[in-house]
Structure formats: C-alpha cells, structure tokens
Amino acid sequence: MDVNGDTQHPLFELLKSHCPSxxxxxxxxxxxxxxxxxxxDIRWNFEKILVDRNGTPLRRYxxxxxxxxxxxxxxxxITGEGCLRLIISHLTRTPSGFIASPST
Structure with a gap:
C-alpha cells in the first residue's frame, strides 16, 4: 500500500490532509x-497518527x-478532555526544521 505520491491509498491522503507532518x-x-x-508526506516507517472514535485524525507523531x-x-x-489541544500540532523549531514535541 502506497502512503505517498500519485498512487497513495485514499486513507493516507485523508489522514495527511488533517494532520501536518x-x-x-x-x-x-x-x-x-x-x-x-x-x-x-509520511517520512519514515513507524510514523503514527492518532485518530478519535469518530475517525477524525487528531495528531501525527x-x-x-x-x-x-x-x-x-x-x-x-478517551476521557473527552484535550481534543482541541491535540488537533493543534505540537511542533518545536530546531536547526534542521520542525519536529513534534513529546506530549505532556
């Protein structure tokens, strides 16, 4: 299953459209x-995307x-707390670009 490019699967197109890299x-x-x-695009194996019970992608790791x-x-x-916090990308600027910050 392709996750990037012209032949990417529609599921990955949807997931990536909701969560920035x-x-x-x-x-x-x-x-x-x-x-x-x-x-x-998904950069490497084992990238993760958190999806809620309604199928909405919330955060990418x-x-x-x-x-x-x-x-x-x-x-x-699960508790219904903090969903908006997760929709907003947790990014930290580094010399090589932006990376996701660990959750707190």
Missing part, C-alpha cells in the same frame, strides 16, 4: 522514489515516538 524537511530528498513529493510517549494523548481522547 511532524517533520518539516526531507532528508535526503533525492533518494525518495516517488512523485510528487509533498510536505505532508514522528517515528521516534514510542507508544508510551502518546499515552497521555490517548487518555485525553
């Missing part, structure tokens, strides 16, 4: 084997996030 840059872009390339790192976000969705 947690990483702002491609590294290295010339080694990617699909077109077109878009800033919303870079591959380095462990499942334990998103526990508080999952609990916020």
């Amino acid at each position: 947690p990483v702002s840059k491609f590294r290295p872009r010339e080694k990617l084997f699909y077109t077109p390339q878009d800033n919303s 870079e591959p380095g996030f462990l499942p334990a790192d998103i526990t508080s976000d999952i609990e916020a969705i």
